[in-house]
Amino acid sequence: MTVPAVALTQVRGRVDSALRAFAGQQRAVLLSAGDELLPGIEAMTGLLAGGKRLRPAFCYWGWRGAGGPDGPEIINAAAALELLHASALVHDDLMDASDTRRGQPSLHRQFEAYHAGRRWHGSSGAFGMGMAILLGDLLLAWTDEMFHGSGLPADALRRGRPVLDLMRTEVFAGQYLDLVGQAAGDGTLESALRVVEYKTTKYTIERPLHLGAALAGAPWSADAAATPGGLVAAYTAYGLPLGTAFQLRDDILGVFGDPAQTGKPAGDDVREGKHTVLLAIARARATGQQAAVIERYLGDPLLDEAGTAEIRTVITDTGAVAECEEMIGRHVAEAVAALADAPITSEARDALADLAVAATARDG
Amino acid sequence: MTVPAVALTQVRGRVDSALRAFAGQQRAVLLSAGDELLPGIEAMTGLLAGGKRLRPAFCYWGWRGAGGPDGPEIINAAAALELLHASALVHDDLMDASDTRRGQPSLHRQFEAYHAGRRWHGSSGAFGMGMAILLGDLLLAWTDEMFHGSGLPADALRRGRPVLDLMRTEVFAGQYLDLVGQAAGDGTLESALRVVEYKTTKYTIERPLHLGAALAGAPWSADAAATPGGLVAAYTAYGLPLGTAFQLRDDILGVFGDPAQTGKPAGDDVREGKHTVLLAIARARATGQQAAVIERYLGDPLLDEAGTAEIRTVITDTGAVAECEEMIGRHVAEAVAALADAPITSEARDALADLAVAATARDG
Numbered sequence: 001m002t003v004p005a006v007a008l009t010q011v012r013g014r015v016d017s018a019l020r021a022f023a024g025q026q027r028a029v030l031l032s033a034g035d036e037l038l039p040g041i042e043a044m045t046g047l048l049a050g051g052k053r054l055r056p057a058f059c060y061w062g063w064r065g066a067g068g069p070d071g072p073e074i075i076n077a078a079a080a081l082e083l084l085h086a087s088a089l090v091h092d093d094l095m096d097a098s099d100t101r102r103g104q105p106s107l108h109r110q111f112e113a114y115h116a117g118r119r120w121h122g123s124s125g126a127f128g129m130g131m132a133i134l135l136g137d138l139l140l141a142w143t144d145e146m147f148h149g150s151g152l153p154a155d156a157l158r159r160g161r162p163v164l165d166l167m168r169t170e171v172f173a174g175q176y177l178d179l180v181g182q183a184a185g186d187g188t189l190e191s192a193l194r195v196v197e198y199k200t201t202k203y204t205i206e207r208p209l210h211l212g213a214a215l216a217g218a219p220w221s222a223d224a225a226a227t228p229g230g231l232v233a234a235y236t237a238y239g240l241p242l243g244t245a246f247q248l249r250d251d252i253l254g255v256f257g258d259p260a261q262t263g264k265p266a267g268d269d270v271r272e273g274k275h276t277v278l279l280a281i282a283r284a285r286a287t288g289q290q291a292a293v294i295e296r297y298l299g300d301p302l303l304d305e306a307g308t309a310e311i312r313t314v315i316t317d318t319g320a321v322a323e324c325e326e327m328i329g330r331h332v333a334e335a336v337a338a339l340a341d342a343p344i345t346s347e348a349r350d351a352l353a354d355l356a357v358a359a360t361a362r363d364g
Numbered sequence: 365m366t367v368p369a370v371a372l373t374q375v376r377g378r379v380d381s382a383l384r385a386f387a388g389q390q391r392a393v394l395l396s397a398g399d400e401l402l403p404g405i406e407a408m409t410g411l412l413a414g415g416k417r418l419r420p421a422f423c424y425w426g427w428r429g430a431g432g433p434d435g436p437e438i439i440n441a442a443a444a445l446e447l448l449h450a451s452a453l454v455h456d457d458l459m460d461a462s463d464t465r466r467g468q469p470s471l472h473r474q475f476e477a478y479h480a481g482r483r484w485h486g487s488s489g490a491f492g493m494g495m496a497i498l499l500g501d502l503l504l505a506w507t508d509e510m511f512h513g514s515g516l517p518a519d520a521l522r523r524g525r526p527v528l529d530l531m532r533t534e535v536f537a538g539q540y541l542d543l544v545g546q547a548a549g550d551g552t553l554e555s556a557l558r559v560v561e562y563k564t565t566k567y568t569i570e571r572p573l574h575l576g577a578a579l580a581g582a583p584w585s586a587d588a589a590a591t592p593g594g595l596v597a598a599y600t601a602y603g604l605p606l607g608t609a610f611q612l613r614d615d616i617l618g619v620f621g622d623p624a625q626t627g628k629p630a631g632d633d634v635r636e637g638k639h640t641v642l643l644a645i646a647r648a649r650a651t652g653q654q655a656a657v658i659e660r661y662l663g664d665p666l667l668d669e670a671g672t673a674e675i676r677t678v679i680t681d682t683g684a685v686a687e688c689e690e691m692i693g694r695h696v697a698e699a700v701a702a703l704a705d706a707p708i709t710s711e712a713r714d715a716l717a718d719l720a721v722a723a724t725a726r727d728g
Contacts, residue, residue, distance in 0.1 A: 026533065033537035033562055036544045091501060095494040120547040121663075122637075130459040130543045133497065137455060137504060138536045144508040145529040154518045165509040169390065172502045173397035179494045180400045183484040198397055273486075299485075 007351035008358045011057045011075070018072070018079040019048050022146050039114060040135055043107055047086050050102040050263070054359055055081040055208045058239075061355065062212025065348030066231055076150035077160070077215060080143050081208060087139035088171065094132045095179070096272050102263040108132035143168075152215060160215040166222075167207035174198025182275055189280040193244075196277060200250070201243020205359075209235040234342035238335045238352060245331035245360045248324045251278035256312060256321070261363065267308035273299025282320035290314045332356050371715035372722045375421045375439070382436070382443040383412050386510050403478060404499055407471055411450050414466040414627070418723055419445040419572045425719065426576025429712030430595055440514035441524070441579060444507050445572060451503035452535065458496045459543070460636050466627040472496035507532075516579060524579040530586070531571035538562025546639055553644040557608075560641060564614070565607020569723075573599035598706035602699045602716060609695035609724045612688045615642035620676060620685070625727065631672035637663025646684035654678045696720050 023045050030037040056078035063074045092098070093106035100106060105113065112128030120127065147164060148157060178195045180186075206225075213231055214220035224232040253262050254269030254276060262268075269276055283294060293314045297307050315321060336353045344352075387409050394401040420442035427438045456462070457470035464470060469477065476492030484491065511528060512521060542559045544550075570589075577595055578584035588596040617626050618633030618640060626632075633640055647658060657678045661671050679685060700717045708716075 029530070029533050030537055033534065034541050034558065036541055037537060040540055087501070091497050095490070095497060097490070115547055118548070121549050122547055126459070126461070127543065127547050129493075131540075133455050133459055133500075134536055134540050134543065136497075137451070137501070138533065140501060140504055141507075141529075141532040141536070143505075145525075148522075148525050154522060158512075158518060161509075161512050165505075166393070168505040169393050169502065170397065172498055172505070173394055173401060176404055176495070176498050177398050177400055179491065179498065183479055183486055183491050184482070185485050194398065 007061065007354040008052065008054070008057050011060050011078070012053045014072075014075045015053045015056045015079045015082065016049070018076050019082055022076075022079070022083075022142070022149075023048060026142065039111075040131065043110055043131075044086070044135055044139060046104065047090070047102065047107065048082065051082060051085070053079075053082060054355075055085055055204055057355060058205055058208035059212040059215075061348050061351045062209035062235060063216045064212070065209075065235075065342075065344035065352065066213040066216035066218045067345065068212070068216035073151040074212070074215065077147055077152055077157075078208075078212070080146035080150065081211075083139050083146055084143040084168065084171075087136045087143070088175075090132050090136035090139065092175070094129060094136075098264070098268070098272070100259075100264050100268075103260075104263075106132075107135060156215045156217070159217065159220065160211055163207060163211040163214045163220060167203060167211065170198050170207065171203040174200075174203065178275075182273065186275070189277065189284065192275050192277045192280045195275075196244060196247040200247040201240055204246060205243045206236055206239030209239055229343075231343050234338060234344065237338035238342070238356075240335075241331035241338070242335035242356050242359065245328045245335070245356075248277060248328050248331075249360045249362075251276040252321060252324055254278075255315060266305070267303055267311070270297055270308065270311055271299075271301060271303045278315070278320055278324050281323055282315045282318045285318040285320055285323075286314070287318075290318055328360055332360055371425065371718040372416065372418070372421050375424050375442070376417045378436075378439045379417045379420045379443045379446060380413070382440050383446055384409075386440075386443070386447075386506070386513075387412060390506065403475075404495065407474055407495075408450070408499055408503060410468065411454070411466070411471065412446065415446060415449070417443075417446060418719075419449055419568055421719060422569055422572035423576040423579075425712050425715045426573035426599060427580045428576070429573075429599075429706070429708035429716065430577040430580035430582045431709065432576070432580035437515040438576070438579065441511055441516055441521075442572075442576070444510035444514065445575075447503050447510055448507040448532065448535075451500045451507070452539075454496050454500035454503065456539070458493060458500075462628070462632070462636070464623075464628050464632075467624075468627075470496075471499060520579045520581070523581065523584065524575055527571060527575040527578045527584060531567060531575065534562050534571065535567040538564075538567065542639075546637065550639070553641065553648065556639050556641045556644045559639075560608060560611045564611040565604055568610060569607045570600055570603035573603055593707075595707050598702060598708065601702035602706070602720075605695035605702070606699035606720050606723065609692045609699070609720075612641060612692050612695075613724045613726075615640040616685060616688055618642075619679060630669070631667055631675070634661055634672065634675055635663075635665060635667045642679070642684055642688050645687055646679045646682045649682040649684055649687075650678070651682075654682055692724055696724055 027041050030041055059078035059081055060074055068074060089101060090107045093101050094108045098106050099109055108128040111131035112124045115124040115127040174195055178199060181191050181195060210220055210232055213235060218231045220232055224230055225236040227233050255267060255278065259266050283291060286294060293311060297303055297311045335356045339349050339352055391405050394405055423442035423445055424438055432438060453465060454471045457465050458472045462470050463473055472492040475495035476488045479488040479491040538559055542563060545555050545559060574584055574596055577599060582595045584596050588594055589600040591597050619631060623630050647655060650658060657675060661667055661675045699720045703713050703716055
């Protein structure tokens with residue numbers, strides 16, 4: 001791995017500490033209900049130890065860009081977004097029947113194995129599912145607890161709440177559209193892009209930036225994002241192309257990524273039959289023979305190394321990867337350009353330019 | 365059905381209206397993401413239309429008892445607990461593989477049928493599961509949005525938050541203990557009672573009362589509940605026996621209840637192999653022959669009408685039902701007695717006495 005941008009590492013260590021402190025408090029509450037809670041606590045702690053902390057970084061720099069001072073309070077509030085994200089990962093892995101997350105067995109698989117190892121009653125799969133649902137719910141509920149316990153003044157929290165609320169409703173809407181789109185077999189580029197808008201662009205970049213801005217006192221509203229000249233609109237102008245670039249990088253890593261780097265098995269997106277933009281472009285560009293290879297492997301749960309290699313070659317041969325790389329470069333440049341005249345601090349301008357590159361780098 | 369207590373009906377209609385208004389606002393947000401969201405909105409709206417609103421009623425009367433004035437704000441804040449509860453029901457039904465809820469197909473079954481009817485790709489069961497996870501998550505996230513948008517002053521909300529936070533962590537801890545207890549085959553009375561304490565007593569009665577009290581300005585802390593003489597301790601003294609009575613009534617309805625009244629198929633608790641206090645008592649009192657009948661049917665997914673009738677007879681013959689009815693009467697009396705010297709308004713004292721009876725009545 002190359003050295004990540006300072007804008008990201010500067011926030012990451014402090015977010016890690018804030019999450020450890022929060023999880024430590026909850027550990028005491030949960031253990032007072034019973035020692036049986038310990039494996040659940042440990043599974044959540046393990047999951048929360050990983051991750052690039054992108055959403056907290058965007059929230060933090062959204063705050064700093066709007067003139068908010070550095071301090072532990074904004075780190076706590078930003079770190080709350082990682083609880084929401086961990087919840088989404090636990091539930092996503094369950095829905096996608098994913099075996100791995102951040103290089104470890106996914107949470108439902110951990111508890112499936114836990115149940116099987118003890119020869120307990122009932123189905124190990126159902127037990128793993130139940131644990132993943134409950135622990136994901138707990139992480140989701142904790143988002144608000146950490147946000148409101150951040151130490152930020154009540155006025156700031158009141159300004160931030162509508163953004164946090166909208167951000168959550170939007171990410172669920174995106175996941176819903178994804179689930180329905182995959183089931184209905186709606187493999188169009190337009191449908192894939194709408195899922196990207198809700199599941200990735202708004203959730204990972206635009207709303208975390210808006211949240212930081214609103215917490216710092218920038219006047220936020222759904223309309224402010226569409227009114228040129230203001231801070232909130234500048235964040236949107238930066239976030240929209242960057243979100244697309246970020247998702248395209250994720251699409252490429254989902255097919256071509258090294259498991260040591262992605263924490264997921266090679267070719268996982270193909271195995272799960274994900275309707276990504278990369279695959280939509282590949283299908284649109286494919287010859288009849290190439291299309292047949294894609295259809296053969298897409299969604300095949302038994303996809304092996306040879307099959308992964310074959311579909312990688314075909315996707316590359318269609319020119320879809322080159323087209324995606326070109327799109328990533330263009331979108332990152334567009335995002336950085338949108339900052340040029342933004343009414344933000346120069347420190348934040350530099351940090352957000354760094355973040356745009358770090359969030360879309362080939363080394364993930 | 366007999367006429368329900370005024371204390372409950374007075375709150376129910378207003379909570380219904382508050383939930384309809386909130387769901388209406390969210391409908392617009394979700395539809396702006398795509399028309400595909402409509403079936404999800406309708407499923408949530410249908411679920412939210414039902415229910416006795418017990419938790420909002422306890423929250424409302426907890427507030428009134430502490431001297432809080434009547435008004436739409438406390439109704440909104442109390443109604444937020446129904447969003448949390450609806451989320452728990454959706455996820456519980458999925459974990460328990462329950463087919464029915466409030467007389468309708470459970471949410472995951474609705475979307476399983478929706479998928480099957482459209483001959484969509486993939487497994488209908490996985491689609492139903494995914495939709496239930498997502499919609500349950502959305503309802504859970506909305507709890508905080510409705511609570512903070514209730515119109516109560518910022519100071520009141522700040523006082524109430526720790527109670528809402530603890531209440532959620534506790535109910536997940538209770539569900540976790542229930543899941544682990546059932547898998548580990550821990551069928552002792554002690555273990556069943558601990559699950560009742562967390563899943564029912566604290567969640568349905570004690571914490572909603574505490575939430576109302578804290579919102580109204582009563583000094584709340586984890587210690588206050590254990591310090592005799594104060595308002596918060598009086599609510600706990602009322603809530604603990606009432607929670608046990610409430611759960612025992614639920615246990616009896618789960619085996620003997622009329623589907624038209626419970627909204628669940630007859631004998632559902634037996635079919636699902638629930639480790640209830642009623643069944644723990646029945647097992648402890650059973651002769652060898654009676655125990656064999658209980659073991660044969662408990663957890664049998666194919667339990668039919670004849671089997672339900674047989675296990676009902678056996679449970680009654682052990683004397684477990686009579687013992688539970690006696691315990692219910694004793695605990696309700698204890699709950700009402702705890703109010704006698706409580707430092708609350710006389711109107712709230714009468715309403716809470718009514719609620720104790722309404723929450724544990726034979727007609728459910």
